[in-house]
Amino acid sequence: MKKILTFTLNGEKTEVICEPNRSLLDLLRDDLGLTGTKKGCEEAECGACTVLLDGRPVNSCATLAVECEGHDVVTIEGIARNGELHPIQKQFIEKWAFQCGYCTPGMIMSAKALLDHNPHPTETEIREAIEGNLCRCTGYAKIVEAIAAAAAEMNWEAENA
Amino acid sequence: MVLPKFDYLTPATLEEASNLLVELGAGAKVMAGGTDIIPPMRDKVLKADYLIDIKGIPGLDYIEYDEKTGLKIGALTKLYDIQTSEIVRKYNPAVAKAAKYVASTQIRHKGTMVGNICNASPSCDTGPILVAMNAKVTVHGPEKDREIPMGEFFKGVKRNALQPGEIVTGIVIPPLGEGEHAAYIKHAVRKAMDLAIVGVAAWVKMDGNVCVDARICLGAVAITPVRAPSAEKVLIGKELTPEVLAEAGVAAMADCKPISDVRASAEYRHDMVRVFTKRAVRKALEGYKEDLT
Numbered sequence: 233m234k235k236i237l238t239f240t241l242n243g244e245k246t247e248v249i250c251e252p253n254r255s256l257l258d259l260l261r262d263d264l265g266l267t268g269t270k271k272g273c274e275e276a277e278c279g280a281c282t283v284l285l286d287g288r289p290v291n292s293c294a295t296l297a298v299e300c301e302g303h304d305v306v307t308i309e310g311i312a313r314n315g316e317l318h319p320i321q322k323q324f325i326e327k328w329a330f331q332c333g334y335c336t337p338g339m340i341m342s343a344k345a346l347l348d349h350n351p352h353p354t355e356t357e358i359r360e361a362i363e364g365n366l367c368r369c370t371g372y373a374k375i376v377e378a379i380a381a382a383a384a385e386m387n388w389e390a391e392n393a
Numbered sequence: 394m395v396l397p398k399f400d401y402l403t404p405a406t407l408e409e410a411s412n413l414l415v416e417l418g419a420g421a422k423v424m425a426g427g428t429d430i431i432p433p434m435r436d437k438v439l440k441a442d443y444l445i446d447i448k449g450i451p452g453l454d455y456i457e458y459d460e461k462t463g464l465k466i467g468a469l470t471k472l473y474d475i476q477t478s479e480i481v482r483k484y485n486p487a488v489a490k491a492a493k494y495v496a497s498t499q500i501r502h503k504g505t506m507v508g509n510i511c512n513a514s515p516s517c518d519t520g521p522i523l524v525a526m527n528a529k530v531t532v533h534g535p536e537k538d539r540e541i542p543m544g545e546f547f548k549g550v551k552r553n554a555l556q557p558g559e560i561v562t563g564i565v566i567p568p569l570g571e572g573e574h575a576a577y578i579k580h581a582v583r584k585a586m587d588l589a590i591v592g593v594a595a596w597v598k599m600d601g602n603v604c605v606d607a608r609i610c611l612g613a614v615a616i617t618p619v620r621a622p623s624a625e626k627v628l629i630g631k632e633l634t635p636e637v638l639a640e641a642g643v644a645a646m647a648d649c650k651p652i653s654d655v656r657a658s659a660e661y662r663h664d665m666v667r668v669f670t671k672r673a674v675r676k677a678l679e680g681y682k683e684d685l686t
């Protein structure tokens with residue numbers, strides 16, 4: 233049975249009609265055209281589909297769209313600020329933290345969840361935050377570097393604001 | 394791939410949820426985080442005509458501790474919240490560590506400990522420590538509520554002791570008393586997103602250097618997490634010297650029935666039971682310090 237679903241998506245109230253068997257991932261990509269969130273395994277293994285649900289990083293392939301009723305979803309499309317890339321996005325470019333880029337949106341969302349709650353992560357904490365995100369081409373060193381650089385940039389901004 | 398069709402129900406109370414389960418019968422499945430439900434449904438290894446999402450039921454997301462009953466964890470409490478809880482880390486760090494061993498950060502942000510045990514996978518990471526701690530699950534039933542000791546909860550691969558209409562509401566883990574120590578360690582190829590080759594939980598009660606009581610539980614080496622009575626017998630009444638620990642490891646090999654699969658051969662698992670039983674007891678005695686992040 234189709235349901236009317238109301239939730240906040242990237243800061244905006246969103247209303248859609250969907251079947252219970254629609255994953256959040258398919259809703260985002262196929263119904264709403266937000267293709268920044270990637271589909272890798274659909275098994276909750278690769279992390280390419282990571283989005284924030286009430287600020288927590290989750291696999292959108294293992295989340296039903298209907299579970300989001302009344303909740304808050306943020307995707308990679310929703311993290312730029314005033315038309316400017318988020319510091320994590322900037323640092324991924326700056327540090328060459330991607331090659332094909334398929335894992336990147338998921339990586340960035342996991343990194344954002346980390347930095348939102350822990351502005352001064354250790355390297356271990358960064359690595360643990362992206363433990364559920366697989367990268368098959370870049371390797372993790374540059375990604376970890378980019379996240380550490382983003383943390384430093386955000387902290388600098390916060391202190392000098 | 395599209396998920397098979399099902400109806401999605403969101404009861405507001407335990408009574409309603411349990412009535413739905415009774416009414417709808419075997420085609421209805423309870424879901425909380427859904428991380429052990431949605432992928433297997435997509436793969437058609439799990440069938441459900443109805444998913445009963447209990448996340449809207451109030452009062453099931455909690456972590457509490459009191460000296461008498463111990464640690465109480467709600468059915469909707471997420472693994473990530475258990476792993477990072479100051480209360481859990483203080484009063485039973487092995488439980489925090491076991492929660493952290495499950496899958497990935499993303500899954501722990503959605504999945505619950507209760508879901509992890511209800512799913513009853515042989516390699517379930519939180520089962521062994523709960524069995525070794527003699528924890529109990531609290532259950533809401535259509536007629537009456539009850540408690541099930543963890544030692545009786547697992548009934549087979551993906552089978553638990555719940556009766557039709559019953560829903561687990563939480564877990565109660567007895568406190569670690571004077572001289573009591575616990576640990577859970579896992580052997581896997583990767584640190585994240587990997588199932589255990591072997592997981593061993595140990596609980597020991599010490600009087601000075603002498604072990605006066607012990608419970609060992611082995612994961613991933615039988616159809617359910619299993620106690621290792623032969624190893625426990627070796628430990629009880631003895632000083633826990635390296636020789637005694639080694640002997641307990643050897644004894645534990647007789648207590649499991651591992652299979653060969655893509656992760657490891659049965660022979661290898663057998664041998665790792667020996668090694669990890671020894672290490673789990675040692676870890677319990679050592680305790681947890683910085684390795685809990």
Ligand code: FES
Nearest residue numbers: 272273274279293
């Ligand atoms: S697509 Fe969701 S984890 Fe791979």
Ligand code: FES
Nearest residue numbers: 331333335367368
């Ligand atoms: S950049 Fe290609 S998978 Fe990570």
